[in-house]
Amino acid sequence: MPEQDPKVRRRNFQEVPLGYDEETARREASRCLQCKKPTCIAGCPVEVNIPKFIRQIVEGDFLGAAATIKETNSLPAVCGRVCPQEDQCEKNCVLGKKGEPVAIGRLERFAADYERASGAMKIPVILPSKGKRVAIIGSGPSGLTIAGDLVKLGYEVTIFEALHKPGGVLIYGIPEFRLPKAIVEAEVEYLKKMGVKIVLNAVIGRWKTIDELLQDGYSAVYIAVGAGAPVFMNIPGENLLGIYSANEYLTRSNLMKAYLFPDFDTPIVTGKRVAVIGGGNVAMDAVRTALRLGAEHAYIIYRRGREEMPARKEEIHHAEEEGVEFFLLTNPLSYEGDENGWVKEMKCIRMVLGEPDASGRRSPIPIPGSEFTLPVDTVVVAIGTQANPVVPSTTPGLETNRWGYIVTKGESGETSRPGIYAGGDIVTGSATVILAMGAGKKAARAIHEFLSR
Amino acid sequence: MAKILKKDVLSENIVRMDIEAPEIARKRKAGQFVILRIHEKGERIPLTIVDSNPERGVVTIIFQVVGHTTALLSTLSKGDEILDFQGPLGNPTEVEMFGHVVCIGGGVGVGVIYPITKALKERGNRVTSIIGARTKGLLILEQEIAGVSDHLIVMTDDGSYGTPGFVSHALKNLIEGGEKIDRVFAIGPVPMMKAISECTRPYGIKTIVSLNAIMVDGTGMCGACRVSVGGETRFTCVDGPEFDGHEVDFDLLMKRLRMYCREERISYERDQCRCGHGGK
Secondary structure (H helix, E strand, C coil): EECHHHHHHCCCCCCCEEECCCCHHHHHHCCCCCCCCCCHHHHCCCCCHHHHHHHHCCCHHHHHHHHHHHHCCCCCHHHHHHHHHHHHHHHHHHHHHCCCCCHHHHHHHHHHHHHHHHCCCCCCCCCCCCEEEEEEEECHHHHHHHHHHHHHCEEEEEECCCCCCCCCCHHCCCCCCCCCHHHHHHHHHHHHHHCCCECCCCCEEECCCHHHHHCEEEEEEEEEECCECCCCCCCCCCCCCCCCEEEHHHHHHHHCHHHHCCCCCCCCCCCCCCEEECCHHHHHHHHHEEEEEEEECCEEECCHHHCCCCCHHHHHHHHHHHEEECCEEEEEEEEECCCCCEEEEEEEEEEEEECCCCCCEEEECCCCCCEEEEEECCCEEEEEEECCCCCCCCCCCCCEEECCCCCCCCCCCHHHHHHHHEEHHHHCCCHHHHHHHHHHHHHHHHHHHHHCC | CCEEEEEEEEECCCCEEECHHHHHHHCCCCCCCCEEEEECCCCCEEEEEEEECCCCEEEEEECCCCCCHHHHHHHCCCCEEEEEEEEEEECCCCCCCCCCEEEEECCCCHHHHHHHHHHHHHHHCCEEEEEECCHHHHHHHHHHHHHCCCCEEECCCCCCCCEEECCCHHHHHHHHCCCCCCCCECCCCHHHHHHHHHHHHHCCCCEECCCCCCCCCCCCCCCCEEEEEEEEEEHHHHHHCCCEEECCCHHCCCCHHHHCCHHHHHHHHHHHHHHHCCCC
């Protein structure tokens, strides 16, 4: 797929991959073998009928292809961009055994973009109202998915979002250059047209509790608040000025549009030497944001090796192309500040991989005497997130595990409280957009069953 | 959207507004705050809820014009709407029957201490209030505080009203005069809260301060508001905003509050250009 030149794009916030044109899409689609027993579908958490939509693209029925995807995936333009297809559908593609698998993700994106650009986003059939209300807490991928599924079945769906803009991680977390916000806005508008109501600035647990929602007449509640609380390393100097959590750095840039300061009011520190701690997709998003904000040096500091990085290969590759410098097998020990409290350097240590631990991953071990100092003026800590306790702590009887994640029964999303369901990162811990969507789909079925009893 | 129902200018740069926010008015407790955003390109700023009327669905905020957003907010009038108004956030003040409490407010902090003073008084405590400002014209809510206190001491730095000196001097006099004090609540500029905490430390009087850290989401998501309390990192928005003043690292808080000084200046200069008449 054509992409913006790395030298140019490292300084702008426009989308990196430019997308297929019709001809390229049809050519790519025609590579699909249309297997009798398609293995790709099994790799898709929301079971998109992949061979069917690809065939429709070959036939030039692009709107039909989009409709096929939307039968099971309410956010195809999003998934076509941020799904780790290489670990899902494309991993299972028969063609991948000897060569390149069919670019299923790119074709999905093409079909969704075609439909959106055509202005032909059709409102699907909505079943007659069942006169029952369902409350969804959080408007991220899981909440948007279940809202779409339940509204189609005839439920009155209201999403409660804590922030001032719907979309959750799609809005505050994933940068514009990877997922243009106009796409998320279009998906939200589509849900609204289907009848989904969205209440903004509604911090459930503070503004209203889940029990109050049930008293207000909601028959079921789905909790999809994500794993929104940042994790710090608790090493000396971590509260110095210029040190951010990835959540804050990305929220300032994406949700608050700090990269457009001073036209937008929210500021962000635009350092010259920016170190991002971590090796996941969020770390890649942060380090590439740093470049676009004007960093002269943008570093990834990661305690394991390249193979162990949890980020998508494509994102690591993009970061590398754009000039990100990687300090692998390296861990920060402490930060030093100047007289005004600004971070000026970080002390790091080299690591070596030891024996695999209980999880099967080789744990990094510090190499004594390998400490070194790296001058930095901005640091972004992107080592993961944890459960935000606001909802669980204000919902009596809602069972959580020792990390604060909500305990559910099997895949239905049922919690310890009847009528209350949960899914996405608040159940699984930090995972992917598509898994959160899959949880929303399954919970939609379970809630439908519960309310049909 | 939240409508402004009433606006009063309390002093040269301190404004009080009544805002229509029925759910927040019903839920909020003393010590909690809101985060608001005025326009599509606006930033999110936290402001303490000063009072509420659950029947009328109204909450009251008081703010001082200190930067771009508060300046813009002060230009809004009765009938205008605030785009985003989110809350109530933060933990409520621990309101118990302590005995004799001293509530101290400095500058715009008098607005923040008022709901706490009121709640403590309603709970049955004997309340001594100390309020102060740089000069007479900047002193706010004297009548309101007097109405919820058993005893009120007013201080001005320049001596233009009340007793000359800082609020910490008044507290010191009380303590040295042999007053038995069970708990102190102090809200105001960081140096003031630090001075009050240092004043009570030798006497072991528990002192609660409310911190005004920089915030973005206000729900525990970003960590912008992190402070060091008893050597541990805490988030002001969800773990606070009130902490034990003897445990707070005020010097770190002061530094962190200056993180965007440069950007604030840029915004301020832009505001002046836009107005064309040297500020507002």
